[in-house]
Amino acid sequence: MSREDKLPVLATLPRPARHQTEPDRTAPADLARAIAALREAEAAITAPAPRDGGDLPRPNRTETDDTDFTPVGPPRPRWRAGPDAPSDMGAARPGRAGVAAGAVAPPGDRDPLARRFLSLHMPDFAIERWQRHAARTNAELPQDIPHALAMEGPHGPVIHALNRAARLAGIELGARVVDMRALVPELRLDYADPGGDAAALERLMRWCRRWCPWTVVDGLSMHGAGVVMDTTGSDHLWGGEAAMLRDIEARLSALGISAQLAIAPTRGAAWALARLGGVRECCAADELAARMAPLPVAALRLTGETRLLLQRLGLKTVGDLAAVPRLSLARRFSRAALPENPLLRLDQMMGRLAEPVASPDDPPRFAVQSQLSETVMDPVPLIPGLCAELCEGLAAAGFGARRITLTIYRSDGEVSEAAAATSQPSRDPAHLARLFEGKLDRIDPGFGFDLITLAASQAEKMTTAQARLDGGPEAGPDTGRLIDRLSARFGAQALRRPAMRESHIPERREAWAPAMAGLPRRPEPAPRPRPLRLLEPPEQVTVVHAVPDGPPAQFIWRRQTHRVTRYAGPERIAPEWWADRPGTRLRDYYRIEDHQGARFWIYREGILGDGRGGSPDWFIHGIFG
Amino acid sequence: MRVAVTCLQNRLPHPTRCTAQQADAAPTLSEVFPVRATDGAAPAFVAAHVTRAARGPVLWIQDRQSIRETGRPYLAGFARPPEMLCLVVSRAVDVLWAMEQGLGCAALSAVVGEIWGNPPALDFTASKRLALRAEAHGVPAWLIRRGAEADLSAARERWRLSSLPSLTDPDDPRAPGRPQWRAELFRARWRTPGDWVVRHDAGTGEIVFDHGVARPATIDETGRQAAG
Numbered sequence: 001m002s003r004e005d006k007l008p009v010l011a012t013l014p015r016p017a018r019h020q021t022e023p024d025r026t027a028p029a030d031l032a033r034a035i036a037a038l039r040e041a042e043a044a045i046t047a048p049a050p051r052d053g054g055d056l057p058r059p060n061r062t063e064t065d066d067t068d069f070t071p072v073g074p075p076r077p078r079w080r081a082g083p084d085a086p087s088d089m090g091a092a093r094p095g096r097a098g099v100a101a102g103a104v105a106p107p108g109d110r111d112p113l114a115r116r117f118l119s120l121h122m123p124d125f126a127i128e129r130w131q132r133h134a135a136r137t138n139a140e141l142p143q144d145i146p147h148a149l150a151m152e153g154p155h156g157p158v159i160h161a162l163n164r165a166a167r168l169a170g171i172e173l174g175a176r177v178v179d180m181r182a183l184v185p186e187l188r189l190d191y192a193d194p195g196g197d198a199a200a201l202e203r204l205m206r207w208c209r210r211w212c213p214w215t216v217v218d219g220l221s222m223h224g225a226g227v228v229m230d231t232t233g234s235d236h237l238w239g240g241e242a243a244m245l246r247d248i249e250a251r252l253s254a255l256g257i258s259a260q261l262a263i264a265p266t267r268g269a270a271w272a273l274a275r276l277g278g279v280r281e282c283c284a285a286d287e288l289a290a291r292m293a294p295l296p297v298a299a300l301r302l303t304g305e306t307r308l309l310l311q312r313l314g315l316k317t318v319g320d321l322a323a324v325p326r327l328s329l330a331r332r333f334s335r336a337a338l339p340e341n342p343l344l345r346l347d348q349m350m351g352r353l354a355e356p357v358a359s360p361d362d363p364p365r366f367a368v369q370s371q372l373s374e375t376v377m378d379p380v381p382l383i384p385g386l387c388a389e390l391c392e393g394l395a396a397a398g399f400g401a402r403r404i405t406l407t408i409y410r411s412d413g414e415v416s417e418a419a420a421a422t423s424q425p426s427r428d429p430a431h432l433a434r435l436f437e438g439k440l441d442r443i444d445p446g447f448g449f450d451l452i453t454l455a456a457s458q459a460e461k462m463t464t465a466q467a468r469l470d471g472g473p474e475a476g477p478d479t480g481r482l483i484d485r486l487s488a489r490f491g492a493q494a495l496r497r498p499a500m501r502e503s504h505i506p507e508r509r510e511a512w513a514p515a516m517a518g519l520p521r522r523p524e525p526a527p528r529p530r531p532l533r534l535l536e537p538p539e540q541v542t543v544v545h546a547v548p549d550g551p552p553a554q555f556i557w558r559r560q561t562h563r564v565t566r567y568a569g570p571e572r573i574a575p576e577w578w579a580d581r582p583g584t585r586l587r588d589y590y591r592i593e594d595h596q597g598a599r600f601w602i603y604r605e606g607i608l609g610d611g612r613g614g615s616p617d618w619f620i621h622g623i624f625g
Numbered sequence: 626m627r628v629a630v631t632c633l634q635n636r637l638p639h640p641t642r643c644t645a646q647q648a649d650a651a652p653t654l655s656e657v658f659p660v661r662a663t664d665g666a667a668p669a670f671v672a673a674h675v676t677r678a679a680r681g682p683v684l685w686i687q688d689r690q691s692i693r694e695t696g697r698p699y700l701a702g703f704a705r706p707p708e709m710l711c712l713v714v715s716r717a718v719d720v721l722w723a724m725e726q727g728l729g730c731a732a733l734s735a736v737v738g739e740i741w742g743n744p745p746a747l748d749f750t751a752s753k754r755l756a757l758r759a760e761a762h763g764v765p766a767w768l769i770r771r772g773a774e775a776d777l778s779a780a781r782e783r784w785r786l787s788s789l790p791s792l793t794d795p796d797d798p799r800a801p802g803r804p805q806w807r808a809e810l811f812r813a814r815w816r817t818p819g820d821w822v823v824r825h826d827a828g829t830g831e832i833v834f835d836h837g838v839a840r841p842a843t844i845d846e847t848g849r850q851a852a853g
Contacts, residue, residue: 479710479732479733482730485726490714495711498711522706522708525705526702529702532668532702533665533695536692536696568797568801592801593791597788597790597805622702623696625666625673
């Protein structure tokens, strides 16, 4: 008997049943029956066959009886031997061998299931982060009010995260906000902050290194955030795996984060158990296959389309999929990428495909200190030396400081500090030292201090670049230093740059952003005449006009009467209904010139009888040159 | 001899038509005194000079009183919006300190300070420091001084600015047209003081100094027309 007989492809599965009625290929019951029949036939054929694949992944396992095969049962199921057998076929078709080779365990004689992975799933990470922030700013909502976070979708905002009350009210993730508002009119809505969530998850991942050194972020989506930890050999420090899981859960709940945890021998299995398994589940290596088999195929980290495809094929659980002959899956999914390939995902789950935790390094820390032999009152003479030392360290690592903190430890135990920031990464000692000018007055040395530290609390990669060959001043660094100095002296909010926005409301067109934040868009000249100066806020004026909705004839501003000699307008600027509160009135702008030649930009807010208030008021908004 | 004549021309521009290229050949400290505090002529005059050859950012410093009384710069109103850095501080001393810092940075194209009144900090020494620093680093400095007396100062040029009725708009006789200012140079180190009607051509960025301060006849007519 040739070996090809026992390796049917999935497309030919219904063939044994053809002599009966013509089966519907997508009928799961028929398919399952066909699979079962095929499996029995295969088991009967291959049971006496010698196992020629010498490099079995788990050589230390005790060999179980191959005859009593069950789809979920034995730790080393039959379909493992599949691709090992046709070695000639693998040589003939290297394209398919790539997928089939996934079954080969990582080289070496180490047990691939000896590692322990902890998967941490935080289903409500975004909303819990929002609630924590709200609690800090005293803007907390009661728990029973439905509350959701939204994100811009292609057809308007969609629900990104929701609290328990909203979930109970029937709101769904990914649904459009307008639909959900119709369902629950009292829904409170805020905008999600995916960038902030990602940064918070990154910090949480580093914080999780208190339990084991290898942690990595494992996805952030509207369905929650994940962290994976390789806890091999570190659980005994916490009194065993169960105690460690309890400890992690307790500490996270103290932070206000609800978490689902599981430990398994592979990363894929831990992922599946954390999301679809029980509470704080620990899966041992020998019960891995048995534990995975009843889980739905959603446990395999597949895309939605692949899950749908498997559903149509009648493969509902991991066990069903595992029972399908390996080569059939390999042929069917030979060109699929990893998230769409059930075979590779199954291999990862079962430990046949290595999936190590590539834990990112901690960002480097730059800090210098000076231990003084006797107490000192004045920190100023020490700063240049500390800055020079810090900059040496920064230069050696190729970094530049964005934020530096000077901390003084007084002899009576008090600690005081001063901080400064830079708009571009810098490692120029003289520049960093100058940033503390005028800031050290606020430091109270008391009876003197004996320890002083200088730390670059925020550092960025900085490459050296030569912009000019003639040695003249370089525009970027020069301006950056000026911005640092002015911001250090007057505060980051005092020095601003205009940040252009898409808006036709005059004051919204130019928002002002701190100059430290970086270079905004270049302004474009406005198409219509606009004033050179804008009053903030607009000042109310008393106007005498000839006709009620006409231009002003005379107005009183700051107790001075201006007679209007010329005017142009009105230019009507309507409120932005998507940003303004309802009832905001439109503005009719006039460019006017008074009897002394001064030119102003004044507007009437609303028109008589627009139903949004009484008689309209007049305001002066700008001054022309 | 030829060189001397060129120098003389540079120093003493022809009063009828002084192009802006000659007006500030060497960057230095200039002071501008608006006749009326809320008048937009002074910032427009400074902005016209500053943005004409802006090669880097402009540092614009205001004290609280100035921003409260006359508002903040609005870039949409600039014919050629420069890259702008705006600083708002509370005291005149801080304006002077920040101006000095800015003048040390040769990458800036100009530094503009707005100071209200006659604070004691702005004395002859302070203005001399600013002038020397501006000349040393080649960064023009402008001081807009509202509600102030023209007291002792080392500024190389001191202007008094007020708005004049604008030119007639060719499309709409009732509308204000291109602006005109009266600029009185009442103290200058390098050239003869004078009194001009100044126009700014927004398209080319040219600043045209015309002789005479009388109102042109066309303006009078339209003014009467509008009033009547």
